[in-house]
Amino acid sequence: MIKKNWYAVLPSAQLGRTPVKTTVHDTDFVLLRGADGLPHAFSAYCPHRGCDLSRGTVEHNHLVCPFHGWRFDPTGRCTHIPANRANAPIPKSAQVTAYPACDAIGLIWVYTQPEQTHQMTPTLELFPEFQTVLWRRVPFEMSWHASFCRVVESVLDISHLPFVHPETTGKDVSPVVDHLDYAVQHTGIVIHPKPFAPTHPMEPVPAPPGVAEQTEIELLFPNRWIIRTPMGNENWMCTFLTFTPTTQETTHVFGVVMRNFQLDSEFLDDFHLEHTFFVLNEDKEIIECLRPMRAPDLKSESHVASDGPTIRFRSMLFDAIRIENTGG
Ligand code: FES
Ligand SMILES: [Fe+2]
Known part of the structure; x- marks a missing residue:
C-alpha cells in the first residue's frame, strides 16, 4: 500500500465527540472530532497497556484512555497520567502516533503516513466538480x-x-x-x-x-x-x-x-x-x-x-x- 496518501475512512456525519475506530491496510486508527470541530486521527492502541482507544472519551481536543485515564493531546503526546504525583515526569514513550486528517466532500480522510516535522503533508486533491x-x-x-x-x-x-x-x-x-x-x-x-x-x-x-x-x-x-x-x-x-x-x-x-x-x-x-x-x-x-x-x-x-x-x-x-x- 502507499502510505503517503489520503484515504477516505468515514462519512463526516458519523464523526462526533465519540472516538471511532477505522482500519486502513490492516492498521487500526482512532478518529475523533475535537472541541475545535476538526477531525483528528491517531494510532488506535494506548502506549501504556494497549487499550483500544476508541473505547475512550474526548475531552476538549484530548483523547482519554478508558483503562487508566492517560490523556493525549492532538499531537499524540501524553499530557496527564492520573496515577502520577503532580509534576512527576511523563515518559517520552507515552505517545500515540498522530496522523493528518481532514474533512472534505462529506468524508473524513486520513493521511496514513504520520506527520513529520520536516515534511509538509500534501493537500488532498479532488476533482473540479467538487x-x-x-x-x-x-x-x-x-x-x-x-x-x-x-x-x-x-x-x-x-x-x-x-x-x-x-x-x-x-x-x-x-x-x-x-x-x-x-x-x-x-x-x-x-x-x-x-x-x-x-x-x-x-x-x-x-x-x-x-x-x-x-x-x-x-x-x-x-x-x-x-x-x-x-x-x-x-x-x-x-x-x-x-x-x-x-x-x-x-x-x-x-x-x-x-x-x-x-x-x-x-x-x-x-x-x-x-x-x-x-x-x-x-x-x-x-x-x-x-x-x-x-x-x-x-x-x-x-x-x-x-x-x-x-x-x-x-x-x-x-x-x-x-x-x-x-x-x-
Ligand atoms: S492502557 Fe491506556 S492508560 Fe493504561
Ligand atoms: Fe465495470
Whole structure:
C-alpha cells in the first residue's frame, strides 16, 4: 500500500465527540472530532497497556484512555497520567502516533503516513466538480472482498463492459477495443472510452457537431476516480469513487453520484444511485473471484493492447510502493 496518501475512512456525519475506530491496510486508527470541530486521527492502541482507544472519551481536543485515564493531546503526546504525583515526569514513550486528517466532500480522510516535522503533508486533491455548489450530490458506500489494486483496475478496464455489464454500460458496445484513447499523466490516468453506451435514460445525447463532449474517466492516482457522462447542453452526470484498502484483501468504496441539472429531481437521484449500484455489483461479483486476490507482478499475467490503462496503473502502483519501501 502507499502510505503517503489520503484515504477516505468515514462519512463526516458519523464523526462526533465519540472516538471511532477505522482500519486502513490492516492498521487500526482512532478518529475523533475535537472541541475545535476538526477531525483528528491517531494510532488506535494506548502506549501504556494497549487499550483500544476508541473505547475512550474526548475531552476538549484530548483523547482519554478508558483503562487508566492517560490523556493525549492532538499531537499524540501524553499530557496527564492520573496515577502520577503532580509534576512527576511523563515518559517520552507515552505517545500515540498522530496522523493528518481532514474533512472534505462529506468524508473524513486520513493521511496514513504520520506527520513529520520536516515534511509538509500534501493537500488532498479532488476533482473540479467538487469546487462548486451547483451540483446535486448523493453519497453511498460499499465494501468489496477484493484487493485495492484489483478494484481500482476494474474501473479502468474498458474491455469488460459488454461481458460484465451486458444490459447497462456494455449494452451494444462492441467487444473490439480499437485505438483506446487514454493518457497517463503525472497525476493519474484519463480515458475516453468510445463507443460507450450508458443505458437509458442516462444515454448521452450525441454532442452537436464540433462540440467535443465525450464520456471521460479520470483517475487521480491512486484512489480517486470519476466518470463524466455528457447529457447534452453542458449537462453532466458524474460518478465519483474513492477506494480505501481496509485490509490486503478488502476494499471500501465511498462514492458520490452527482449531476449539474435538475438538482431537485428525486427520480434522478434514485435512478442514478440504483444504476450505479447495479453496475458496481456486477463488477464486484467478478472482481471478488479473481485469483490471486492480490494483483501479482505484471509478468505473472497475460496482457493485450486493450489492457493499457490497467497495466499502467499497476506499474504506477507497484513503483510507488517500491519507492516508499526503499525510502525514496
Ligand atoms: S492502557 Fe491506556 S492508560 Fe493504561
Ligand atoms: Fe465495470
